Amino acid sequence: MAEAAFKLAASAGSTYRELPQNIEAEQALLGAILINNDAYYRVVDFLKANHFFEPLHGHIFEVMGELIRSNRIANPITLKAFLPATIDVVGFSVAQYLARLAAEATTVINAPDYGRTIYDLAVRRELIKVAEDMLSSAFEAAVDSAPREQIQHAEQLLYEIAETGRYGGGFETFETALDSAIDRAAQAYESDGKLSGLATGLKDLDARLGGLQPTDLIVIAGRPGMGKTALATNIAFNVASAYDSTRQVDGALQPGAGGIVAFFSLEMSSEQLATRVLAEQAEISSSNIRRGEIGETEFSRLLDHRQKMRRLPLFIDQTGAISIAQLAARARRLKRQRGLHLVIVDYIQLMQGKSPRAAQNRVQEITEITTGLKALAKELNVPVIALSQLSRGVENRDEKRPQLSDLRESGSIEQDADVVMFVYREEYYLKNKEPRAGTDEHFAWKSEMRDVRGKAEVIIAKQRHGPTGTVAMTFQGEFTRFFDLANQNQLPQRSE
Secondary structure (H helix, E strand, C coil): CCHHHHCCCCCCCCCCCCCCCCHHHHHHHHHHHHHCCHHHHCCCCCCCHHHCCCHHHHHHHHHHHHHHHCCCCCCHHHHHHHCCCCCCECCECHHHHHHHHHHHCCCCCCHHHHHHHHHHHHHHHHHHHHHHHHHHHHHHCCCCCCHHHHHHHHHHHHHHHHCCCCCCCCCCCHHHHHHHHHHHHHHHHHCCCCCCCECCCCHHHHHHHCCECCCCEEEEEECCCCCHHHHHHHHHHHHHHCCCCCCCCCCCCCCCCCCCEEEEECCCCHHHHHHHHHHHHHCCCHHHHHHCCCCHHHHHHHHHHHHHHCCCCEEEECCCCCEHHHHHHHHHHHHHHCCCCEEEEECHHHCECCCHHHHCCHHHHHHHHHHHHHHHHHHHCCCEEEEEEECHHHHHCCCCCCCHHHECCHHHHHHHCCEEEEEECHHHHHHCCCCCCCCHHHHHHHHHHHHHCCEEEEEEEEECCCCEEEEEEEEEHHHCEEEECCCCCCCCCECC
């Protein structure tokens, strides 16, 4: 091929340096696909039309893909009908250009190498764009603009490049969305627990939710003392302990197989959180551990469980009053460095928004936080569990079971959440109503206490893609542990 006549002119790029590109590699790949359509399947899993430097090449690649996926032949004759005939390519018509691409192609063996070259150069161009944006924003930033915000924005852009544009990449075809839906259904069909999401380790809850779904914001709410943090730590441990790093070396989410967990503990220290998990697994009261009221046998049991759990892929961030921007940046960093399958935040009301204006209005700030958490779930393609306090209005009525309206600053929480679950224990309220001993009321109270002791309800008040209802569970307060009822007893299901 006459290089002087046939090579497409590259864009000038910047004044001093051209953007990295390889027109010959693009031509070679397109030619290889034209002579053997099987070459397309060797690159399509990582290469997209927008990775080509020359727009015409990207358009040709896209049209070829549509033909090949519909079981039709993609060659110069079939392709030219789908490309504008009026385009002039350095003196060639479209038909002539396609013919030259096919004629000059020598082999399909190198197609993956050509594809990776094109992809790598596209990533480098994106990095240059990010660097230029960072430079401009650093020079032109307002005096009151915090450098931290620029760093977090740059980190988000770099993460998006590292994740090959899975988030924020613009439109995708309905065919692509359908393929993803079928893949999710197949995962649920083939998994042991028939789950399409990440298993919580609580079978009754998983049966109602189908597991924790990627991109979902799941809110667990309750009054103090109900056990919402205990439920979150139980789920965190169950997910982390089921993780098989040898089977998931790429960090991909596989339903039911556990995962790497990021736990943002704004209220408790990492040591307190670890003590809870240790008490739960060793079946030793956490209060006894803190006071040192344990014997030699119990202490030995603690050491044994520490040895078993020390490699648990559970990462704790104990920063108090963390902002949504800081939380997102740290979650992105963890996913990039170690992998990430579940994010847990304890709890929403202790977080801060990122804008000073929002901080002056608590409802507006909570809106910014919940919107940010939902966006993070979509960006990282993982479920995000966020704990939330309930208003004191629950205490002022006879029926203590919480409702959606009991959520503090409930508008945005209820709106942004895909799932809202309430933790409710009748035992907690009944215990505080003990009548005077020896009276008839006291005997009746003791009977009621026997009926509700150790029982808890997880009320699914909202589920965007499934039924609502109540899951009855067992709660061991001394070990802060939830588990399934032995008789699998659940209250009736209702549709939203």
